[in-house]
Amino acid sequence: MAFIRTQRSEKMFLKEYFKTVYQTISSLLTGMRLTGYYFTHTKEIITQQYPETKPALAERFRGEVIMPHNETNEHRCTGCTACELACPNGTIKIVTKNEINAEGKKKKAIDTFVYRLELCTMCNLCVQACPSDAIIMSNAFEHSVYDRRLLTKVLNKPGSKIMEGVE
């Protein structure tokens, strides 16, 4: 490299010198034009002012596990514990009970569906494991509370029972 440089004529060197100066200044000005554009165009600002404007979340955003109930307080959970087995860190605990249905037969049903939000990693494995689509992931993300006991939730509403036709 040093050899090539000594071979260069004086004129070539000067030409390259000023070329570097020109290129530097023009590329710096290109950068300044962009930041100057952003500075003067406030509509480009992408900051979301959170408490005032709620963020637009994607539908598949995973905030917490919920169990949807219909208007007659019925859910789809059969108490098969597939979700409890699928959960990698013991977030879900299902307590079952035996119920006698209209035909006098004994049938397994859930008593409480315990969900520990503080352990959940939102991996979605429980939702995928569920054979009857009883649980889904909701978009809610404002989970902060003052007492950590409040994070242990019971997902089935009091007095709810299994939906007709779900086995």
Place this chain on the structure above:
Amino acid sequence: MFSLEKLVSIIQAWLQSTLGDPWAYIVVCVMVGVAAIALFAILGLMLVYMERKVAAHMQIRLGPNRVGPMGLFQTTADTLKLVMKEGLTPDGADKFLFNLAPFMVMIAAMLILAPIAFAKNFQIWDISIGVLYVAAVSSVAVIGILMAGWSSNNKYSLLGAMRSAAQIVSYELSAGLSILAIVILSGSLKISDIINSQADGWWIIKGHIPVIIAFIVFIIAVTAETNRAPFDLAEAESELTAGFHTEYSGMKFALFFLAEYINIFIGCAIGATIFLGGWMPFHIGNWEAFNHVMDFIPSSIWFIGKTVFLIFLIMWFRWTFPRLRVDQLLNLEWKYLLPISMVNLLIVTLMAIMGWHL
């Protein structure tokens, strides 16, 4: 019309009549000192806020917007936090130098304030060698930085301080040469003479392309001397944590932080004074009506406006340009800025002799 000159003469006359000769003088000195410190505090708060807002808008963000209207009290809150923090001195540090360094940096910044003309006839000390004084005192700041880096007993601090010293010593040259171009054109080192020589037009307009080149070189040199991006090698966060002030905390850190912004203000004030006419209003040849309207704006507003414009320019640099490597930094100074400003100085001299400037 509001004018700082009148205000000062009223206060001076009142003190003279009530206190008599020696005491009036002492009270004026104390008042000037208090005013300088108050100016520093306000400047620090305003410039940090301005920097954060400018940075945010250039990065398509909003910046501070929660504390007070439009986040105006954010910097006040930050300062209060720093005041309440513990000022820690490391065990292995040279305690005396460690505690002295932030004050050295601040004092160097304060001294340069003396010859700056804030408005018409509103100047602390109109020394006959004003520009030389500024160039000399601005290089004292490097002692404070070296002191901080060495006494911290920390590798990062020392590296940062050494880099800073190399940088400031090199860039002082081209800053000096570009100031010299204006000294040649105006024929005086005195700040008030330099400003008065721009009554019929600022040097950047009167001096054609050579003065514009000198101005660009000066702005680059000021950015480098204040250790700001793209020349922030002295505190390069990604390499040296915080450079020379890694070990400082609480109010001592705040002093370094404040000194950086004071230095920016002073560098820009000098630039505004010698290239953009200081407090001189903008005049166009024979447009009597236009010139009259411009004269109506107070001279202090003109000075502050020009300085803030230059500060904005330097902030614009910081949030656009990538940081230079240390060899690139020295290449830029010794291979590009210095030869260019030397040739430029020669052209300016020729221009002054032949009377080519307007």
